[in-house]
Amino acid sequence: MRFSYAILGMVGFALTDTAFAALLQPMLDGGFVERDETAIWFVPVAIIVLFFIRGAAGYASTYYMAWIGWAVIKQLRSEVFAKYLTLPTAFYDEASSGELISRITFNSQKVANAASTALTVFVRDTLTSIGLLALMFWHSWQLSLCFLIIGPIIGIIVGRVSKQFRKASRNIQESMGEVSHVIQEAIDGSRVVKIFGGQAGEQERFEGANESNRRFNMRETRIRALNVPIIQFLIAIALAIIVFVASGGLLGEDRLSPGQFMSFIGAMLLLFAPMRRLTSLNSQIQQGIAAGESLFETLDLESETDTGTKEVQAPVTSLEFRNVSMAYRPDKPAVLNNVNLQVKVGETVALVGESGSGKTSLISLLPRMYNHDSGDILINNVPVQDYTLASLRGAISYVSQDVVLFNDTILNNIAYGSRETLDRHTIQAACKAAHAADFIEGLDQGYDTMVGENGIMLSGGQRQRVAIARALLKNAPILILDEATSALDNESERKVQQGLDTLMEGRTTLVVAHRLSTIENADRIVVMKLGQIVESGTHAELMANDSFYSKLHSLQFS
Numbered sequence: 001m002r003f004s005y006a007i008l009g010m011v012g013f014a015l016t017d018t019a020f021a022a023l024l025q026p027m028l029d030g031g032f033v034e035r036d037e038t039a040i041w042f043v044p045v046a047i048i049v050l051f052f053i054r055g056a057a058g059y060a061s062t063y064y065m066a067w068i069g070w071a072v073i074k075q076l077r078s079e080v081f082a083k084y085l086t087l088p089t090a091f092y093d094e095a096s097s098g099e100l101i102s103r104i105t106f107n108s109q110k111v112a113n114a115a116s117t118a119l120t121v122f123v124r125d126t127l128t129s130i131g132l133l134a135l136m137f138w139h140s141w142q143l144s145l146c147f148l149i150i151g152p153i154i155g156i157i158v159g160r161v162s163k164q165f166r167k168a169s170r171n172i173q174e175s176m177g178e179v180s181h182v183i184q185e186a187i188d189g190s191r192v193v194k195i196f197g198g199q200a201g202e203q204e205r206f207e208g209a210n211e212s213n214r215r216f217n218m219r220e221t222r223i224r225a226l227n228v229p230i231i232q233f234l235i236a237i238a239l240a241i242i243v244f245v246a247s248g249g250l251l252g253e254d255r256l257s258p259g260q261f262m263s264f265i266g267a268m269l270l271l272f273a274p275m276r277r278l279t280s281l282n283s284q285i286q287q288g289i290a291a292g293e294s295l296f297e298t299l300d301l302e303s304e305t306d307t308g309t310k311e312v313q314a315p316v317t318s319l320e321f322r323n324v325s326m327a328y329r330p331d332k333p334a335v336l337n338n339v340n341l342q343v344k345v346g347e348t349v350a351l352v353g354e355s356g357s358g359k360t361s362l363i364s365l366l367p368r369m370y371n372h373d374s375g376d377i378l379i380n381n382v383p384v385q386d387y388t389l390a391s392l393r394g395a396i397s398y399v400s401q402d403v404v405l406f407n408d409t410i411l412n413n414i415a416y417g418s419r420e421t422l423d424r425h426t427i428q429a430a431c432k433a434a435h436a437a438d439f440i441e442g443l444d445q446g447y448d449t450m451v452g453e454n455g456i457m458l459s460g461g462q463r464q465r466v467a468i469a470r471a472l473l474k475n476a477p478i479l480i481l482d483e484a485t486s487a488l489d490n491e492s493e494r495k496v497q498q499g500l501d502t503l504m505e506g507r508t509t510l511v512v513a514h515r516l517s518t519i520e521n522a523d524r525i526v527v528m529k530l531g532q533i534v535e536s537g538t539h540a541e542l543m544a545n546d547s548f549y550s551k552l553h554s555l556q557f558s
């Protein structure tokens, strides 16, 4: 419906252009030459009516095309965003977030705009051109042929000029980038510049960038300043030729009246703008297609596989990794090799090992952040991929070293994902257990304090305790802690550890620890090296031997 309004508007707009050019004839011949009474009244009224229609039609086509365009943009954005939420973790590892953001914000807009502009230009300007050309031929086919020969030549020259113009603009942008780059380096590196005496060199570098920026700007100005006079001059030549042909008696019997001639010239002048837009239509469409390609590629990406149908049944009694191997990409070496690990209900198993030994990789397989390549990961003797993702992940709580907080209140951060179903008291109880209640209640707005972007208003230890409260609230049977206290100083680590101890009670826990002091009490310690489990036992057992663990231990405590 709206689409037909838009098209109707375009048609109306196109018709009025032609009608206006046609109107020039009765205006001059009737109104001025013959002083015909009807023409004297008819023409002014017609002008007003025409421009009223033109305005209404222009409004309708612009408004309704924009309406459709924005509806499409909104739809595209929602679909791409929805896709983002379901993509596998590996996708985010490789993509740049800036690029992903601009796909939603910028590309979607570009596609829809290109499409609606292209359509508008195509319908409106094609119709306008046809109407005007028809009018011209109706007045005089000989003059029209003249125009058809001269017109394209002008078009080609104008095209050349605008190409130069675009090139110049691009050069300016690049050289401006270079200028800021030099400035930024000089400011950021000011100490190095001073100590190593780089002032002269920096000045020279800046001089170069500064000068080329000036030159590119002047080139653009020259093209811009030449652009209008050149086009006008070319039109003047065309006009001169046509005036000569029309008035020089070359047309013989087909000579035009003054009104017809003005109407012809009017149509010709009105024709330039739509013609120019039609010739740039292709590049518009190309831009839209380019922007659309990456959007539709995104929409075509494979979502996380979620083909399991089972639900994790309440009590979780066992957890097992059986011969598990995994590589992040098929062309990369495996980061986990035949890992075997059994965890009993309520047990706390600590994973230790050098950085890069595969601890994080191993635990991220459990909630299927990544998929393992071979072997089995079993919860209650059922492979994890047989569970629905929602149920599997619902059974697992997770606290990592870098806590993610949303720019929202503390309350909403803690209750993230379950805000609707929880009352304030439950949330406060979780905070008490996480040893977070004291500091939260000390804040000006308590639980309603906004934490700022990524929790910037909170200290590391406070953020960590908010994350623990969130994990507590989830009350999941399986708990994963990945270096949850590594980034903290001793004092906040002590507080966070108290919170963690509460959290671990009665849960099956996998804990990755950097500081070995924090896991001495674990039921079992598993040592990883190069993607394999090399030792396992209690702290006392492992310390008794000349084990890898005891070496790690003495390294940390010497």
Ligand SMILES: Nc1ncnc2c1ncn2[C@@H]1O[C@H](COP(=O)(O)OP(=O)(O)O)[C@@H](O)[C@H]1O
Pocket: 093, 328, 335, 353, 354, 355, 356, 357, 358, 359, 360, 361, 362
């Ligand atoms: N997202 C990833 N993509 C590709 N390779 C990764 C990724 N994460 C970790 N790795 C690689 O896997 C290996 C094990 O890393 P990780 O499991 O993080 O070790 P740890 O947690 O023990 O320090 C390392 O060689 C690391 O470079």
Ligand SMILES: [Mg+2]
Pocket: 359, 360, 361, 482
């Ligand atoms: Mg890690």
